Amino acid sequence: MKQPALPAALWALLAGNFVIGTGVMVVPGTLNELSSSFQIGAATAGQLITAAAVVMCVGAPLLAAVVAGWDRRVLLACTMLWYALGHLVSTLMPTFGALLPVRMLTVIAPAIFTAQAAACAGLLVPPEQRGRAVTFVFLGWSMASVLGLPLGAMIGGHLGWRAAFATIALLSLMSAGWIWLKLPSGIRPAALSRDAWARVFKSPLLMGVVCVTALQGSGQFVLFSYFAPVLKERLGADATQLGLIWAWFGACGVVGNMLVSRYVDRLGASRMVLLTTALIALSLLLWPLGVSLAWLAVLLTPWGLGCFATNSAQQARLVSLSPALAPGSVALNSSGIYIGQAIGAGAGGWLLANGAIGWMNWVGFATVLAAIALSASVDRAQRRAPAISA
Template identity: 30%
Template sequence: MPFALWALVIGAFGIGTTEFVIAGLLPAIAADFGVSIPVAARLATSYALGVFVGAPALIILGSRTSKKSMLAYLAGLFVMGNLVTALAPSLEVAIVGRLITSLTHGAFFGIGSVLAAEMVPKEKRVRAIAFMFSGLTVANLVGVPVGTWLGQQFSWQVTFYAITAIGLATVAAVLVLIPATPKPKPQPFGHEFAAFGNPKVLLAMGITVLGPAAFFTSITYIAPMMTEVTGFPESAITWLLMVFGAGLFAGNWLGGHYADRALMPMLYGTLLAQAIVLFVFHFVAGNQAASVVCIFLMAAFGFATVSPIQKLVMDKAKAAGAPTLASAVNIGLFNLGNALGAWLGGWVIAHGFGFSSPNWAGGLISLGALVLAIASGLLDRRGAAMGKLKAMQVH
């Protein structure tokens, strides 16, 4: 892989750490601000919603800025947002900080996905995108557990100061490693927006919303689930999040390695497997060993869908005339799904279904994503069959 991609990996590491570390810090944040855990989880839902809104807005605002400059500006915004969160005197100010940080997420990955794909041959594009997303997986393998540990040993604010430092490193890496990129030509964004009415694009984006949202429904509440239901001590959350991170790492490799060969079959298999694991997790949440296995597997099957889904949307959107905007919007949709998952997990807990209930709720979401994936595959087959029929009629 081109060495310049490491700048994207570092940025992805910081973004992944700030997004997912909330799962390990929720009890401490809730106690510090004197609110319930579902209320403190607004730090997760606000972040996810901010990504959804911020991604297209920043892509449009930066449409005449080079990819390198845009990535540097986004990394600077990331630094500002995490610093505001760390200094927040109240939950409301912390949410503002999270919203500022979230503006970076979608545009960074959207631009980064396009840039990564442009740097490699066509047959390696999913692997290049997966390489960038490996920063997310390493964040969950190392950054999130270390951030959780820092929060437990010192304070959750210290965790966000550390993430701010990662943001500064990202700014430096982008400026040093990414080669100069030309300013894009003015684009008719009305044409790009029109592409979002394409059924194939909409189906692919629907998979984006529901696919990874399934495991986010569970992982957002993993700390109270593991301490209240499974019986782990609070100190175990750090290494349990490392297990989750290892699953993400394995899933990212799985998706990047095999999706270039058979993208849709890969999606069918991983979405079904994710649903099965989450349903099983609900019933075995009281068993420590089984819970550890389920945490790893739900992360692996869940994240195996991410780079294939991103490539699927990019392909459909490129054919419909909206490659860059759709790439960024799709990252926002991943996080809209995360917000949906965090909200649904909090809803089932708040309505008395227990701390293990986010697992079966996530399983239902994964089945919904599978239905959309099958519909997308059938639409592709129908289009291919129509194309062959027309070709036969011509001859």
């Protein structure tokens, strides 16, 4: 039976997530250009990633409470306008010290948009279509990894990082207009209660899953944050080659997400988390064997398949553990992703600054193994005490 068409407003939200994701990932894609422009090391430039991740980690749950009563049409359109302004002002910054606080203010937009777009999407369709609607809107992030990240890297590599940031500003303006035209007014999702947050924090199983997410992110971003300078130093990769590597990685991410969506109910969310995390660990283990860009692309395939898919599996796992607490646990899981990015980028920057590039994949590998061990432990605890009170 043919599924009914989704509302046009969901396309606007998908496009918004695409722009948000592209803007978040523009720094890793232009790290070489940022370093050259400000005459600083890649490790120092990488602190833009760490600082932004901290803001998004802390901001996501706090800002969810602040904007709870806002009309979502006004909120999401204004969020994209803020994103546009932040990227435009960034292009005018003369020094790294000036750019850093502007970047931190700019990423308030991702801290708001993605979670609120998901909540909004669920209210635009009948209950039986909500899962499909939320998944559809989140495709924007996958598209950002396939198209947005390599596009930003290529623009930055050939025209400079300011041109890449200006492109994000233009796309953000277009997205704000699309959202304003297509999203109906009067949408105000219910705010998360203090009681719901308290129950999430008091649940060892839910908090264990969130910690797995943080470890996964930390392990990946030790190396992922610095792909550009590492590949330039190791293999002499230019901007076009880096863009192709990013595109391949993102394409694998889309395939991985599709496979998880298809098989997660059959295999179970916890098993899917273990499988996708193991794929990431495999690429980190084999990383030293990448003696050419072509061979490296092959070695990155498991990582790409698992990178984005493991977050989807983690969200499905949290929902299955306690559907009633899912709004709180999934929001906190987003913070886990961002704090993992901050820790991983910080650790990777330290290794890069101290000439320890050869250790980056091993530190990431050990951290991802820790995530696998903790995930298995949470799974065993769930089998002993499967019920989580609502």
